[in-house]
Amino acid sequence: MGCMHAFVWGETHPEFADALMPLACEPTAIVGRNRLWRTMLKDAIRADPAWQGGEYDAQPVQGLRVAVDLLVLAGGAPMPLQRDLATPEAVDTYAKTQIERRLPSLDANDLWFQVNASTGYDPSADLEKITAPVTWINSADDFINPPELGLSEQFAPRIAKGRYRLIPNSVEGRGHGTHTWARFWKDDLVELLARSELAAR
Structure with missing residues (x-):
């Protein structure tokens, strides 16, 4: 639960x-910054022309890339990230790896509804x-x-x-x-x- x-x-x-x-x-x-990042994520998905009102044949990748970036930021912890990403190169590699690892498993509509589900909570x-x-x-x-x-x-x-x-x-x-x-x-x-x-x- x-x-x-x-x-x-x-x-x-x-x-x-x-x-x-x-x-x-x-x-x-859910208000303030917590709602703000969720709104940005949902807007990124729907603003991608490939989303096609939710009737897409292929995933709206550009919208989902923004969504992944926001999920990484919202879910991350500052102290271990500062320790583990101690060089510009490490940061760039990590950002690329997160996209490559997370993007294939995402469905735009599923993610949109998951994030939207708490709107009235x-x-x-x-x-x-x-x-x-x-x-x-x-x-x-x-x-x-x-x-x-x-x-x-x-x-x-x-x-x-x-x-x-x-x-x-x-x-x-x-x-x-x-x-x-x-x-x-x-x-x-x-x-x-x-x-x-x-x-x-």
């Missing part, structure tokens, strides 16, 4: 889950309805959910059985993808399962 789905399900069906562990999101509308009004134990974790190196906005600290107190933790920035981080590496949060999961077991007794 995705992070945003966890908040939506938690408040829409409070009895559905014994525990919730949202990773890498905020329980509020905003569970912020009903967070108090969440009754399950919650461990919510974001990472400090996440371009998509930047901690300096203070959103997590604003919303976390409204979740009755919620605990929030921010993974510190480090060269080991993976930006928005930090949440896919269990070593960053496995201890939190163990603690959450123990809490949910106690709550069920």
Whole structure:
């Protein structure tokens, strides 16, 4: 279950889950920079003449190249990128490699709808309805959910059985993808399962 789905399900069906562990999101509308890069990505796809209103025979490659560039930036982490791409040549090679690796697996319409799917997302009004134990974790190196906005600290107190933790920035981080590496949060999961077991007794 995705992070945003966890908040939506938690408040829409409070009895559905014994525990919730949202990773890498905020329980509020997609606005600001987060919506901006998504809008740019969608516009790039549809502005490519090869898109043909979505009825293309071949992928609109120019639009998808821009989309890949935005995905790389939005998903990247500054500290490991600074370490690993320490020369202009390394940066150029990495950018080219990302296009070559990602482009063949993308479908323009699929990607457009994936990015557009969160347009109406905003569970912020009903967070108090969440009754399950919650461990919510974001990472400090996440371009998509930047901690300096203070959103997590604003919303976390409204979740009755919620605990929030921010993974510190480090060269080991993976930006928005930090949440896919269990070593960053496995201890939190163990603690959450123990809490949910106690709550069920």
